[in-house]
Amino acid sequence: xxxxxxxxxxxxxxxxxxxxxxxxxxRRIVAQREAGxxxxxxxxxxxxxTDELIRAAEEVSPHPDPREMDMLLSxxxxxxxxxxxxxxxxxxxxxxxxxxxQAGIVTDTSHTKARILDVRAERIVEALEQDKIVLxxxxxxxxxxxDVTTLGRGGSDTTAVALAAAVGAEVCEIYTDVxxxxxxDPRIVPDARKLPLVSFEEMLEMAASGAKVLQLxxxxxxxxxxxxxxxxSSFEDGPGTYVIGEDETMEHPLITAVTxxxxxxxxxxxxxxxxxxxxxxIFEALAEANVNVDTIVQNEPRTAxxxxxxxxxxxxxxxxxxxxxLAPVIExxxxxxxxxxxxxxxxxxxxAGMRSHPGVAAKVFRVLAGEEINIELIxxxxxxxxxxxxxESVPRxxxxxxxxxxxxxxxxxxxxxxxxEAR
Amino acid sequence: xxxxxxxxxxxxxxxxxxxxxxxxxxRRIVAQREAGxxxxxxxxxxxxxTDELIRAAEEVSPHPDPREMDMLLSxxxxxxxxxxxxxxxxxxxxxxxxxxxQAGIVTDTSHTKARILDVRAERIVEALEQDKIVLxxxxxxxxxxxDVTTLGRGGSDTTAVALAAAVGAEVCEIYTDVxxxxxxDPRIVPDARKLPLVSFEEMLEMAASGAKVLQLxxxxxxxxxxxxxxxxSSFEDGPGTYVIGEDETMEHPLITAVTxxxxxxxxxxxxxxxxxxxxxxIFEALAEANVNVDTIVQNEPRTAxxxxxxxxxxxxxxxxxxxxxLAPVIExxxxxxxxxxxxxxxxxxxxAGMRSHPGVAAKVFRVLAGEEINIELIxxxxxxxxxxxxxESVPRxxxxxxxxxxxxxxxxxxxxxxxxEAR
Numbered sequence: 001x002x003x004x005x006x007x008x009x010x011x012x013x014x015x016x017x018x019x020x021x022x023x024x025x026x027r028r029i030v031a032q033r034e035a036g037x038x039x040x041x042x043x044x045x046x047x048x049x050t051d052e053l054i055r056a057a058e059e060v061s062p063h064p065d066p067r068e069m070d071m072l073l074s075x076x077x078x079x080x081x082x083x084x085x086x087x088x089x090x091x092x093x094x095x096x097x098x099x100x101x102q103a104g105i106v107t108d109t110s111h112t113k114a115r116i117l118d119v120r121a122e123r124i125v126e127a128l129e130q131d132k133i134v135l136x137x138x139x140x141x142x143x144x145x146x147d148v149t150t151l152g153r154g155g156s157d158t159t160a161v162a163l164a165a166a167v168g169a170e171v172c173e174i175y176t177d178v179x180x181x182x183x184x185d186p187r188i189v190p191d192a193r194k195l196p197l198v199s200f201e202e203m204l205e206m207a208a209s210g211a212k213v214l215q216l217x218x219x220x221x222x223x224x225x226x227x228x229x230x231x232x233s234s235f236e237d238g239p240g241t242y243v244i245g246e247d248e249t250m251e252h253p254l255i256t257a258v259t260x261x262x263x264x265x266x267x268x269x270x271x272x273x274x275x276x277x278x279x280x281x282i283f284e285a286l287a288e289a290n291v292n293v294d295t296i297v298q299n300e301p302r303t304a305x306x307x308x309x310x311x312x313x314x315x316x317x318x319x320x321x322x323x324x325x326l327a328p329v330i331e332x333x334x335x336x337x338x339x340x341x342x343x344x345x346x347x348x349x350x351x352a353g354m355r356s357h358p359g360v361a362a363k364v365f366r367v368l369a370g371e372e373i374n375i376e377l378i379x380x381x382x383x384x385x386x387x388x389x390x391x392e393s394v395p396r397x398x399x400x401x402x403x404x405x406x407x408x409x410x411x412x413x414x415x416x417x418x419x420x421e422a423r
Numbered sequence: 424x425x426x427x428x429x430x431x432x433x434x435x436x437x438x439x440x441x442x443x444x445x446x447x448x449x450r451r452i453v454a455q456r457e458a459g460x461x462x463x464x465x466x467x468x469x470x471x472x473t474d475e476l477i478r479a480a481e482e483v484s485p486h487p488d489p490r491e492m493d494m495l496l497s498x499x500x501x502x503x504x505x506x507x508x509x510x511x512x513x514x515x516x517x518x519x520x521x522x523x524x525q526a527g528i529v530t531d532t533s534h535t536k537a538r539i540l541d542v543r544a545e546r547i548v549e550a551l552e553q554d555k556i557v558l559x560x561x562x563x564x565x566x567x568x569x570d571v572t573t574l575g576r577g578g579s580d581t582t583a584v585a586l587a588a589a590v591g592a593e594v595c596e597i598y599t600d601v602x603x604x605x606x607x608d609p610r611i612v613p614d615a616r617k618l619p620l621v622s623f624e625e626m627l628e629m630a631a632s633g634a635k636v637l638q639l640x641x642x643x644x645x646x647x648x649x650x651x652x653x654x655x656s657s658f659e660d661g662p663g664t665y666v667i668g669e670d671e672t673m674e675h676p677l678i679t680a681v682t683x684x685x686x687x688x689x690x691x692x693x694x695x696x697x698x699x700x701x702x703x704x705i706f707e708a709l710a711e712a713n714v715n716v717d718t719i720v721q722n723e724p725r726t727a728x729x730x731x732x733x734x735x736x737x738x739x740x741x742x743x744x745x746x747x748x749l750a751p752v753i754e755x756x757x758x759x760x761x762x763x764x765x766x767x768x769x770x771x772x773x774x775a776g777m778r779s780h781p782g783v784a785a786k787v788f789r790v791l792a793g794e795e796i797n798i799e800l801i802x803x804x805x806x807x808x809x810x811x812x813x814x815e816s817v818p819r820x821x822x823x824x825x826x827x828x829x830x831x832x833x834x835x836x837x838x839x840x841x842x843x844e845a846r
Contacts, residue, residue, distance in 0.1 A: 018482075019482035022483055056442070056502070057509060059441075059442035060507075060510045060513075061506075061509035061510055061512070061513045062513070063513075064509040065508065065509050065512045065518075068508040068512070068518075068520055069505070069509075071501055071508075071520050071522075072501070072505035072506065074501075075498035075501050075502055078494055078495070078497075078498050079476070079479070079495055079498055082480075082492070082494035083480060083483045083484075083491075083495065084483075085494075086480060086484035086491045086492075089484070089488045090483075090484050090485070095488075095491075096490070097491055097494050099494075099571075102569065123569075146525065146546075148522075
């Protein structure tokens with residue numbers, strides 16, 4: 001597409017938090033340009049800017065209008081980009097900052113959680129051809145109704161991946177305050193290991209089950225469009241973790257990582273009428289309110305005609321929306337009621353090699369039982385096993401599983417659990 | 424144009440400085456809507472936001488790129504608008520905030536000092552027809568190269584007037600922290616009087632000579648497009664000052680106001696070669712650098728072929744730019760040099776009635792002489808007399824002139840100076 005290879009670099013909020021860090025990001029960007037790449041850099045809002053803007057909105061209005069919230073929040077990334085462009089210009093290179101709209105990020109009209117419909121990158125390509133470094137405000141776009149939209153928290157990752165796909169970038173580098181993707185959260189598991197390679201599928205499961213290093217949607221987008229991601233530290237050199245297609249990974253370890261989340265809430269609808277469509281009513285309402293539902297379990301009524309119980313989990317931040325959304329549904333059900341539990345957590349093990357190895361689930365349950373941790377719900381995919389447990393037991397569960405599956409740095413050279421070679 | 428009368432309301436930075444003030448502005452806007460007007464409100468950045476953004480830029484870069492400066496600064500007004508829209512929505516009305524670009528403010532490409540080329544108000548009109556209150560981010564537009572531009576300090580007034588012209592508004596209300604236009608700065612002249620009516624011509628001269636209540640460009644725009652301005656307080660009710668066409672004013676007072684400025688610098692180019700085009704070279708260079716030159720005086724060389732001296736004044740904030748701009752010109756002149764004096768001030772008297780009354784200038788000089796104030800430069804228009812004096816003498820000069828021309832509140836009922844009825 002362009003004579004020189006293009007890369008996309010994305011810097012998160014901590015990487016542009018103050019003047020010094022913005023200058024450091026500028027130097028990193030210039031270094032890649034001087035190494036012969038055309039560079040598109042996507043920036044997040046500085047440090048606590050977004051939180052400050054949210055606070056300003058809350059001071060003015062108890063339930064801020066979503067369209068106006070987007071107009072408000074989108075300013076944070078623009079500030080980062082303008083400042084970084086100034087710093088790059090001072091380093092003797094030409095930079096231009098673009099808003100999401102100017103960069104051609106076209107989204108649907110679902111404010112505060114918009115989805116990208118199209119990337120019209122002509123203006124970016126034009127600037128790259130003029131030998132400019134292009135800075136794009138992350139996390140935002142312009143809707144088909146010409147309003148400013150935001151992509152939801154962490155949306156800057158998605159912006160970066162979408163632009164990488166649109167300009168045919170070699171790699172999409174995600175710079176954060178951690179040096180890569182780990183076999184578990186190093187704050188909980190001190191000897192967690194940095195993973196050199198993770199497949200899209202594994203990364204998807206990890207993001208969905210609590211790993212915060214990459215946003216789920218950005219990984220989905222990368223997989224669909226075949227964008228290689230390089231997740232690395234903005235504060236130190238050296239490689240981080242590559243997230244790539246499964247066919248590109250050399251080995252298929254049984255278990256790659258243990259992830260967890262304590263930001264989960266469980267909701268149970270008691271007294272769901274036993275008729276077709278009752279569950280659909282619940283989850284259609286939630287989908288309309290943009291509540292991301294994770295695990296769903298329905299208990300069949302023991303006697304036909306009696307009422308059923310439906311439980312599901314969602315992010316704690318969606319709990320209030322879920323309750324408000326379900327109130328009229330519950331009322332239509334007559335006699336039904338809502339029980340909520342904000343104190344749940346989940347722990348997951350993820351590994352592409354799991355597909356061909358039975359017995360992993362059994363081992364997980366055995367390990368948790370050994371820690372006397374009660375499992376409240378279980379959810380599996382071909383490459384993931386998730387257990388819902390008490391939030392307070394999460395750190396213990398993560399450590400026990402990490403050790404049992406031989407994921408520690410010190411275990412890497414030994415034979416992994418269940419006889420598979422760990423990488 | 425629209426079935427209901429439309430008004431434009433503009434709120435300055437102090438009127439939207441915090442959550443309480445934003446809510447107050449929202450209530451004022453809603454009150455006008457409920458009184459039967461369609462409302463377009465133009466907002467400035469909150470309190471010190473612009474200064475904070477400028478500081479952030481200076482931390483990153485010693486000479487920030489103007490294009491990026493505009494991208495940065497334009498965020499302040501967007502924040503104000505989004506927050507105010509939220510507050511209006513909470514009051515049961517529907518509001519929509521628009522960026523300068525969305526509002527159709529098309530400018531030239533002269534970053535940080537852009538001029539409005541066109542207002543494409545279709546989107547505003549559409550929203551008004553949908554019964555929405557429209558909030559527009561002041562001070563900004565989109566250039567013909569599709570970049571975000573800003574109109575320079577105080578540009579929000581110009582945005583408001585331009586929109587009032589474009590939507591055919593009945594009046595453009597400018598809300599500030601003062602209650603109107605005064606016969607002199609009340610901080611310097613305690614018995615200065617609020618003027619109920621001022622003509623565009625007088626207001627232009629007042630804005631040009633130091634009155635800060637309205638930006639010069641906005642008054643020019645209003646005169647050209649026949650937009651009535653109502654300058655009033657955002658903190659108290661009651662009428663302020665109407666700025667209207669001279670044909671609409673009932674009386675023509677001799678002197679309307681005394682204005683002053685201490686933000687002036689004087690520059691003298693010593694040793695200008697006595698050949699055609701030398702002065703043009705100086706002022707073309709300054710115009711290109713967007714330096715607003717005020718008074719110009721050239722001393723003819725006493726002997727043909729010798730060098731001349733050219734003096735001019737400009738705003739103190741333009742002094743550095745002027746020096747940098749003139750350095751190469753001076754060099755070309757060979758042997759010329761630049762002398763600057765940042766300590767000058769100016770005092771002006773303004774009045775449409777002056778046209779038909781000789782002797783006003785003589786009286787001004789007599790009054791200043793009586794105060795033993797030396798006049799360094801004099802500049803006149805048909806309705807204004809400006810004297811350049813030492814900055815430190817300015818308060819004394821203003822008070823003496825205000826008293827001598829009978830402008831005080833207590834003087835209004837008496838016959839004014841030179842036999843003309845003051846209003």
